Amino acid sequence: MNKPFDVVIKNGTVVLADCVRRLDIGIRDGKIAALGENLTVSELTAIYDAEHLHVMPGMVDAHVHFNEPALGHWEGFATGSASLAAGGCTTYIDMPLNGVPPTVRLSALASKLEAAEGASYVDYALWGGLVPGNVGQLQGLAEAGVVGFKAFMSCPGGEGEDIFAEVDDLTLYEGMKEIARLGKVLALHAESEAIVSRLAAQAKTEGRRGALDYVATRPILAELEAVNRALFYAEQTGCKLHFVHISSAEAVQVITEAKARGMDVTVETCPHYLALTSADLERLGPLAKCAPPLRSAEDQERLWAKVAEGALNIIASDHSPCPTTMKQGDMFEAWGGISCAQSSLELMLDEGHLRRGIPLTEIARMLSLEPAKRFGLHPRKGEITLGADADLALVDLNLAYTLEQSDLLYRHKHSPYIGKTFGCRVKATYVRGAKVYEIGEEVTAKAEGSWVRHADTALVYSAIAAASAIGGESHE
Structure with a gap:
């Protein structure tokens, strides 16, 4: 009995x-x-x-930034995970870059785990990082239990000695070889630094500093160039790839074609690319600034078409919080990240299912099942099934309901979705x-x-x- x-x-x-x-x-x-x-x-x-x-199966949010150790005053495990719980998310995977030190070696992983212990309201996994000079650290991080590694192909910003720097081409290639040997996944922020930095410098020189000027400095071309370059290196190395926060249907199509050639690659987008446009960036200002930037309404419709086709593997929040003071002023200098973790599931149900008729099983696949499978958390996570x-x-x-500022559980209660x-x-x-x-x-x-x-x-x-x-x- x-x-x-x-x-x-x-x-x-x-x-x-x-x-x-x-x-x-x-x-x-x-x-x-x-x-x-x-x-x-x-x-x-x-x-x-x-x-x-x-x-619904609890959301598995594969892309959040909770910024501990040392930057918990931006958003820590306690407030970040509470926000996720309020949004129906039961597991998250924390990104390595905004803590001090970033999670690019075992000692930094230990610091992050110490900060998370007893602070998180929902379950969590952790990413390690690939940066110039740490290829030799990847095996130790993999053995310790990170789900995979994150790298930037464009500059993520930051100052000081211990920053999370973008990878050069040789680091990307050597890192992919090692990550392939370890059987892990490399997650990539795919924008060409050569393109976006030149365009940004030119815009600033010419005094073009508005919302649409910022969008123009990070064109879809920059995303496409980086995606194609990363796929080329992955073909040479056999590395499994995951492209984070892809903003364009064109890039999704390139990745879909790579899958058809037999490559082990997955693609993620975020609710803000499906719910907000560059017109919202003009209206909201730095509150809605992110990289890649919000796209036009026409670009957004093409991305929704890819969602309807089933071409997207994963939808994740890319919750990138900061103090409210850092989301004010000049569009180019303001912090580039959207506070959105609490709203991801509701956004996808509202925009995707209620408004567009995307089946609930598809919503659950992208938010829960596929991230759990891709990053080694299934069958424990991601699905309502016996034994899970x-x-x-x-x-x-x-x-x-209408989202009010008082509903938010973030440390800093700002969001482009208030109202x-x-x-x-x-x-x-x-x-x-x-x-x-x-x-x-x-x-x-x-x-x-x-x-x-x-x-x-x-x-x-x-x-x-x-x-x-x-x-x-x-x-x-």
Whole structure:
């Protein structure tokens, strides 16, 4: 006789990998132990009635910047992860570059882990970094459990001795050889530094410093050049690639063609490229500045067409926060990053599903399943299936609301989406069977998120092997 369920999510409309069904979810020891109709519960079982709610797999946000150690006053693990919990995200992968020191060697990884311990409300994994001079550090970082490595092909900015510098071509090539040997993935910010730096210098010299002037200095051409160059090196080295925050349909098409040639490459875009345009950058100013920049409405429609075709693997926030004072003033000098982690799932459900009819299974694939698979967190993460962690986002697709500044849980409460009306809202979020967020209660009192290392994927979950995605145990 199995012990009772710890929690049962009853009467919800559950988004599975291949269909949407009304089911109960039985949770035991943090795992999904049963999927079925009318699960039997005991007096010891906590029940959440999800009538009229859709139960999504928790988002796996593969691209956030929480800036610790040392820059937690921009955004730290506590406020960043609380924001994600409020947005239905249950696992994130933190980028290596904005901490001091950046995560490009084992000692820096240890500092980041120390900062995250006991501070995160949801589970997390970590990226390592590839920069000039650290190719010899990659093996140690891989063995320690990073999911892969991040590199910039354009200058990420920053000052001082211990900055995260862009890769030169030889570092990119040598790094790819080592990352291929290690069996890891290289994530790339793909913009040509030669193009964007020259165009920016010319614009500044000529006194062109407006929003559209900034956009013009980072053209789609710069993205295409970098993508093609990286694909060439990957063909020579056999390195697995992941292109982050791709902003154009043209670049998606080049990557799609590389996949068709047999290359191991994936592509990510962000909600802001699908929800905002260069006209919004003119309206909002530096608040909506990012790199690559927001594109025209016509470019955005072409990108949506690629989403509809299923050409995008992953959608991630690229949450890049900073103090509000750094998002003011000159367009070229202001910090280039958008605070958006709390809104990613709601944006994609609103803009993608409610407005454009993208199926919920597709939304879940891009936000949860594919990032978990690509970065070694599946089958533990990314899918509502037997044996997986009970990471769930409970969403009301009929609860419209207008985002107010007071709704945001970021350390610095700025966002280009303040004042936007969403057609849906996250009602509650569960991580490993524990409720970490609910409207009206905010986040739980204690932060109990844990580090999910890539090596965990060597585990075999017998429940997954033994049962179909729906069925198995259906009663106590």
